[in-house]
Amino acid sequence: MSEILEKISTAIIEGDADSAPGLVQKALDQGLAPKTVLDDGMVVGMNEVGARFKRGDMFVPEVLMSADTMQAGLVVLRPLLAAAGVKMLGTVVLGTVKGDLHDIGKNLVGMMCEGAGFEVVDLGFNVPPEKFISAIKEHQPDVVGMSALLTTTMRSMGHTIKAIEEAGLRDQLKIMVGGAPVDRDFAERIGADGYGSNAVAGVEQAKRFVGTA
């Protein structure tokens, strides 16, 4: 890895959002391709963040700073990637399902997905199936993520998946579910494609869906 890519990766690990745009610009000035800066610098750093978090060497507030740093770098990189026809990792539509106002877990997944390089469309909380459907039509996401904290509202995820099927949109995307009471069995029962036992597992699931993990 070249020195500048190493620096970018380190800035992401250390959550140094202030220096990220400058470093990315410097890498581009040195003639590196935008896709190289993304894959061999920023994503390398973010992968290390995920590994450290799993080991218990990094904590949520630090991971979020790293995600913010990733975002700060992407501000510089995104237009160039688009111009070069490079697709971002993918688009994720997220929401806490109807009847449930708890969204800290879903917010975490969103922030971490952004950090990983996804475009994230966050629909908020208490999101009815119709709103998911119109967002899918509008944003053409690769992944739809839904969450619920309550055992009383987790059923809503099943209703939403059914509504997506009925709207004829089910085949074009992957669905992942999460939230404290949700487990793999439940995810399978309601017809989701995947499940994350926590925010980081959710991001990894999303990455697997788009074939980058």
Added chain:
Amino acid sequence: MRTNYRVNSGVRFRMLSDDQLEELFAGVLHVLEATGLDVHHEEAREILKKAGAWVDGLRVRLPSYLVKRSLEMAPRSFTLYARDGNPKHNIYIGPGRAHFGPGPTCPNFIDIESLERRPYVKSDVPLVARVVDALTNIDFCESLGTVNDVHHDLGALYEFAGMFPNTSKPIVAWSYDWDDSSGIHAIAVAEAGGQQAFERRPNYVHYCEPLSPLVSTSEAISKLIFAARHGVPLVFTPCPIAGGTAPVTAAGIITQAAAESWMGLVLAQAIRPGLPFIMGGVLSIMDMNAMILSYGAPELSLMMAGLTELAHCAGLPLWQTGGCTDSKTLDEQAAIEGSLSCFFSALSGGDLCHDVGYTESAMTGSVFQLAMMDEAIGYARRITRGIEVNEDTLAVNVIHNVGPNGHYLREPHTRRHYKTEFWYPTLLDRRNYEEWEMMGQQRLSDRVVGKVQDILATHQPSPIKPETEKVIQEVLEAAEDRVK
């Protein structure tokens, strides 16, 4: 500006009222004055007599003014130093500070590899010391056993020689006799850089144990005299058993134990005024059915709390007891008895809490119990640290900024405080079911064993000076010659 604002900076508890403490104090003085102790040491009796004690044959009685004067002489606060100068391994003894460490002299040990109980041997000593060195909540070192595989007079010496190079945390050393004590002291002084340097920065404490009821044995007194003459901080700790060798009542055993310890105090201060003296007493009950001295009994914590309050009221630090169990193995009983006594000890603020890692009523030392208790002590310390209340921690502005339905994960306030406000376990499992399942469904005991083995595979304590290594060799060779 705040005015007349009272701050509690930690969680503490107090069991005895001022009146009760005064009554206990008067009781101790009365026992020392009216009953006295048998002191089996001629020179000690002479020193005590010269200091103002009443001596009649073996029996020594102490006028209360003499006891009070000796209490005045002994410091409440002092520092025990890491042999390598690492300030993190220093122990600052003083009000509101609780420190923890293992105990000495168990005949058996739980083998590190086989996890079976067997006699304690020489090669166990360095392992215990290295684990002590690595555990963040263990502050001082003892060996958890009596070395069985060397000459029966040299166990204590080999023990110190094995501990000293393997931890830079202060050691509490026991010995059989004056010769042992001399050897131990020679090693410690070599590392400190001479007697004067040692006196300024003592790196070990001498442990002596008189007999209950009311006997100052020749061995205990001889070791005390050695410590006093050489400026070694001293623990003088009887081990009375309620209902057996002491009154069955908590107030009674506290009174007797204090009297037994304070005979040592008076002698030590007569020899060297101002010698750091750590008041002792391992107080527990004789289980009238199992016939053991119970190390897991709630009365142990209760009696020790009372003794701690009496010591602090008299201006002395205390040799506390906790983290021990009557259980034979690393099980739920060991966790309950050990954790509760650690917590109670931390709450009482007893100064040096020993016997962490004792199992089977002090018959078997276990480095696994020690490592499990390291976690319990961390837990207890988070609670006794209490909470801070000020403008910043009150966070009214942060609450306002985040508002309804926001979240605090991105707040600088969160980032600034989450590492110090929260305690992070190293052994207690908080993962979700799936991850726990993936990690092999480990029980706490599995994780404890893993941690100990990991420490032993990786942790290296800071080395001793080459000249100290030479002194250790010389001391051991001389000792072997002595017992030939």
